Amino acid sequence: MSATLTSPPMAPQPPVEERKHYLNATHGLASWLLTLDHKRIGMLYLIGITIAFILGGFAASMVRMELMTPQGDLMSAENYNKAFTTHGVLMVFFVLIPAIPATLGNFLIPIMCGAKDVAFPRLNLMSWYLFVIGGLMTLTAVVVRGVDTGWTFYTPYSSTYSNGAVMTAALGIFINGFSSILTGVNFIVTIHKMRAPGLTWFKLPLFLWALYATSVIQVLGTPVVAITIVLIGLERTLQFGFFDPKLGGDPVLMQHMFWFYSHPAVYIMILPPLGVISELVAAFCRKRVFGYHFVAMSSVSIAIISFVVWGHHMFTSGQSVYAGLVFSVITFFVAVPSAIKVFNWMATMYKASISLETPMLYCFGFIGLFTIGGLTGLYLSSIGVDIHLHDTYFVVAHFHYIMVGGAIMGLMGGLHYWWPKMTGRLYNEFWSKISAGLIFAGFNFTFFPQFILGWVGMPRRYHAYPEELQVLNVFSTAGASILAIGYAMPIIYFIYSLGKGAPSPPNPWGAKGLEWDIPSPPPVENFDEPPVITEPYDYNPKAVGGH
Amino acid sequence: MNKNLPLVPEQASSIAPGVDALFYFITIVTVVMTAAIFLGCLILAIKYHRKREDEVPEPPKENLLVEVAWSIVPFFVVMIIFGWGAYVFFVSYNPPPHAMEMYVVGKQWMWKLQHPEGHREINELHVPIGRPVKLLMTTEDVLHSFFIPDFRVKKDVVPGMYTSVWFTPTKTGKFHLYCAEYCGNQHSGMIGWVHVMEPADYEAWLAGVNRGETMAQAGERLFSRYGCASCHKEDNSGRCPTLKDIIGTQVQLANGGRALVDEAYLRESILKPNAKIVAGYTTTEMPTFQGQLNEDQVLQLIAFIKAQTKQQTSTAAPTKGGKK
């Protein structure tokens, strides 16, 4: 039963320097800044997201350093409030929302569809410019004058009371929102209309199912936060009192409109990593994912359910009791498709052939941390308990387990898996394993104590806190420093690999997928010969009952 | 519990044990699931570690029964958690009858607490042990949230409306009071203490602190100063409805609907008089007092009006001191 594992026979690949591919086909800054190639656009996004991650991480380190001592002694309260706002705004809007769709998604969707490019390449480039312009605008706001509303910018503080550069930051986020919407439109049309002949929906990799569901959320949800930002802007500049009670407005309405987007937004952040993990499990177990159809449908059902649970952010806000109960019960529904994914992945590993390269380490790390993050969501879905835990560090810990332990680990796993494909280079496996371990350890030291801090009542967004909470906070800050080292290392060894890394073969992992049938890095139009369409994850085509 | 490493909050209110029971049940579910998944992954990673480079495992066979099973079982578990949580929530939401009423106004960056007998406190609240307390709350400016972790109570205070929360303290001592909704510069400074005292000590405190006039007395002063008395006569002979005995009643509105006369209705009627006019009266009589009265004064007026109602479902003040 030993099928061959390498890609179909190909002409021997000339060394990287001589063969023409998307990275060396054209040269010069203009060829990058005016590119229509989805692969180059994906790499441009990767640079932007890395910069945003570094800046957002720097803001977080300011926050954690202040929290080493109970008193607010490192910086003024105003600067602290600006620091946590900057961290949230950069990480949510300029890292987590775009990260996997705009980098890995842009690179892989056309290839996984067997197509030459996305449906709308110029729109794709425009999306990147909107991301950059929005990002520069927001950066200007947070650096020059600072924004202190929190990334959730609740009214009336943000519309009437705050003295920060709220309008500029809001405009930057608004512009960036269009980047998200247009990317979503592009991906939906590409997946619907640009698949190679024979590539039916249930032959698509699970990564595309996840990105498809994500794109639907982007198109439907993002405009609602866009109009919310417009209304807050009108209230702030022209005193149009949508949310101002003195003019008859309702501040809780703003929360409804904000969370109507921002809850689905967190699924924009987690569905793509869930898709990446499906790919990693299949590749490093050399097996199609168990329950392929169920995993595919779980992405779609998560996207649908995500639109009707927003009120679980508002259990203490003054909404009606019955609304709260409805939101609570539906929020519990969404736990089920998430659990289904984890169980199917583990069933895939049963009687598989597992190899523990770096991407698979990130995969295991994801499964563990996403499980904890997801289960701690049960506490917050339950109104009776959420009353106590809302707006405390318990919530902070919960969402960092999902966003960092989950989403960022998924991004790291995906980057480590597809880096050879995207760059034609191999990175240093020893250092990558070390940094994966540091990230996992540092992450848990940072965020696990925060569950306890929340349970004993430490509120969020606090510049100073009671003395008895210092030990837990110091523990958390110490973990953050390990985490920072863990994240610095990939930046170093990835960049190093670009110049000095060993050239990669077309399929270094022996994985199945259209992207592994083409050279590393791929040619400009992806496929020199028409792609061969098979069942998904066709590791054992000769097996009886394989499909 | 180690003073420097607190791992659990105190259980200092009547609902705390109920909340904690559910919290620990969810914790058991979480720990069991997490352990199962961690151990499962560890065992799978070791047992099925790739042994030969060219090894290819059998492809999986989809199994509907297994998929249904591991969907249904978690679904039932989370529905139990939902149901239990809804029950805990109802207990924490509905105040018992005859709770002591107190009033809270949040503002950047302090909590103003007012006992109906007139005691005013800033960032501190003295209460007796064992008696239910209901807080009627609002804010003068932005959103804040009134949070006493050891009592397991939290509720946002929202500009333009009243919210309320209740608790029955079950332990004496002092307990943290926090603001739990980011409200600007000194958000983390908007903190204080709830002091729970034995009844005798509480009485002594009430007697000892210089209390000034009661809220109802202050409300009465405002009622005449702002000319309310000239229209809202007790015998209903004025141009506007009487305010005697109206708390808790339903009124027919001019636009055809009905309204319950509670604190929220009174506040709205003072600040937006024409929002819900009683049937039979015209719109142009009562001026709005928006901008003339702050939230404290509105609460004092409401306390006065409540004192005009003989039988109430929740008492405005303890019966000590000769108040109704």
Place this chain on the structure above:
Amino acid sequence: MASHTTDLEAGQEHAHPPGLAHQFEDLDQQLDATSFGMWLFLVNEIMFFGGLFAGYALYRSQMPAGFEAASNHLDIFLGGFNTVVLIGSSLTMALGVRSAQLGRNIWVRNWLIATLFLGLVFLGVKVIEYSAKYRDHLIPGANFQWPDPALAQGAQMFYVFYFAMTGMHALHMVVGAGLLLYFIRQAQQGRYHAHYFGPIENMGLYWHFVDIVWIFLFPLLYLLGLAFHGGGGH
């Protein structure tokens, strides 16, 4: 699909057809994909305006008397005139799309110019209306004045939505006008034919969407008083 009526197809279908973008296999796929993309964009626009409609519904239910009084102050004649103008512009737009399908570029240009003209008439009327509001102190904010203090808060909230909704709508029309200018030039250069008219069709979709938004705005903002007329509601 339009029938073949131009002489372009003969040689073009086997060479690289003009107007075919490199990522598509053929013009059919391109038309299919671009239309689908435009529909998705319009769904996004529905969600965008939807937030405004939701806010309007909430405050109207809370402050019906103020909303009614404020609505009565709007000029139904001007609003109705604008509605007819906009529906007319959708007709000229549809005729422009039809001309593109038939490859009659001169008529594409003409119909699009007519559409642009009607759109500018609409915007001109809005300028007249907005100036009147400014004169009458009906712009929400510090200078807002309403004679009846009982209804002032509701009236101001109505005008908040009036300006936000019609302003956002007008902004979309300005963008549409800019796009029309671009397509007029393209038509002048004879770009469209039976196998390549997608851009005009998608422009039509956008323009019809902007029209439909107005068809919802007009009754909700201008005809509100008529709905309450004869009812209770002080």
